Amino acid sequence: MLLYEGKDSFLEEVVDFKKAKYVLLPVPMDITTTYLKGTKFGPRSVIEASRSLENYDSELDFEVRDVVFTSGELEIPPDAVKATDVIKSTVSDVLLEKKLPILLGGEHTITYGASLAFDEDVIFVIFDAHADFKKDVLGSPINHASNSRLINKRNKVILVGTRSLSQEDKKDLAKSKIPIFRAQDYSRLKTNLSELKNLIKNKNVYISVDMDVFDPAVAPGVGTPQPGGIFYETMLEYLKIIVGSGKLVGFDVNEVRPLGENNITEILAAKLVIDLISLNER
Numbered sequence: 128m129l130l131y132e133g134k135d136s137f138l139e140e141v142v143d144f145k146k147a148k149y150v151l152l153p154v155p156m157d158i159t160t161t162y163l164k165g166t167k168f169g170p171r172s173v174i175e176a177s178r179s180l181e182n183y184d185s186e187l188d189f190e191v192r193d194v195v196f197t198s199g200e201l202e203i204p205p206d207a208v209k210a211t212d213v214i215k216s217t218v219s220d221v222l223l224e225k226k227l228p229i230l231l232g233g234e235h236t237i238t239y240g241a242s243l244a245f246d247e248d249v250i251f252v253i254f255d256a257h258a259d260f261k262k263d264v265l266g267s268p269i270n271h272a273s274n275s276r277l278i279n280k281r282n283k284v285i286l287v288g289t290r291s292l293s294q295e296d297k298k299d300l301a302k303s304k305i306p307i308f309r310a311q312d313y314s315r316l317k318t319n320l321s322e323l324k325n326l327i328k329n330k331n332v333y334i335s336v337d338m339d340v341f342d343p344a345v346a347p348g349v350g351t352p353q354p355g356g357i358f359y360e361t362m363l364e365y366l367k368i369i370v371g372s373g374k375l376v377g378f379d380v381n382e383v384r385p386l387g388e389n390n391i392t393e394i395l396a397a398k399l400v401i402d403l404i405s406l407n408e409r
C-alpha cells in the first residue's frame with residue numbers, strides 16, 4: 128500500500144492507515160477512452176478540489192473526520208488487462224484490511240477491475256449516462272463502453288440515469304434482465320426509488336458513479352458528455368435509498384476529465400465522496 132504525503136490527501140486530512148475505515152484509491156486509468164482523453168488527471172484534480180470543501184456535510188448533518196486514508200496513485204500499466212489486475216489486487220488488499228475501498232477514476236473500466244475483488248453476491252448499482260453494454264469495442268474485450276456487460280458476468284448490475292444506448296444494447300439489457308432507472312423517468316422518481324429499494328434491501332451493494340450521469344450543465348468535465356442527465360438533488364435521493372437499505376461495501380466516482388479553470392465537476396465528485404461517507408457513517 129502506498130503512503131501519500133499529507134499535502135495531497137483528501138479533505139487535507141492526514142489519517143493513520145491503521146485507524147482509517149476508508150481507503151481512497153486514486154486510479155488514473157485512461158487507456159480505452161474513445162472520445163475525449165484526460166480522465167487520468169481526474170483523481171488528482173478531485174482530491175485537490177476536495178481541499179476547498181468543508182468536512183461538515185450540511186446536507187446530511189455529518190462531519191467527515193479521521194476516517195479516510197488517501198493512498199498514493201495506483202501505477203497503471205498501459206494495457207487494459209494488466210491495469211485491471213492491478214486494480215483488482217489493490218482493492219483486494221484494502222478488503223483484507225477490513226476497510227472500505229473508494230476509487231477515484233479514471234475511466235469507468237476501473238469499476239470492472241474493482242468488481243473482481245468482491246464476492247459474487249455484491250450488487251453493482253451503476254450511475255451512468257451510458258449503458259456500457261457493448262460486446263467488443265475496437266477488438267478489445269476490456270473497454271470503458273463494455274464496463275456494465277463485463278461486471279454483469281459475475282455480479283448483478285442495476286443501471287441508474289442511463290440515456291445513451293443502441294437498440295442492440297436495449298435488447299441485450301432486456302435479455303440479461305438488467306433493471307434500468309432511466310434519467311428520463313424523473314417524474315417517476317418516487318416509484319423508482321421504492322423499486323430500487325426492493326432490489327437491494329439488505330444486500331451488499333457497490334456504488335459506481337460515472338460523472339456523465341449528471342446533466343452536462345452541472346458536470347461538464349467528463350469524457351463523453353450526454354444531454355439530459357440527473358441533478359445533484361436527485362442523486363442524493365438515490366444515494367440515501369441505496370445506503371439506507373443496502374449494505375455499502377465500496378464505491379467509486381469516475382470519468383472526471385478536468386477542464387482547467389472550470390472545476391465544478393471535480394467539486395461535485397468530491398462532494399459525492401463526502402456524501403457517501405456521511406450516509407454510511409451517520
Ligand SMILES: [Mn+2]
Binds near residue numbers: 337
Ligand atoms: Mn458513461
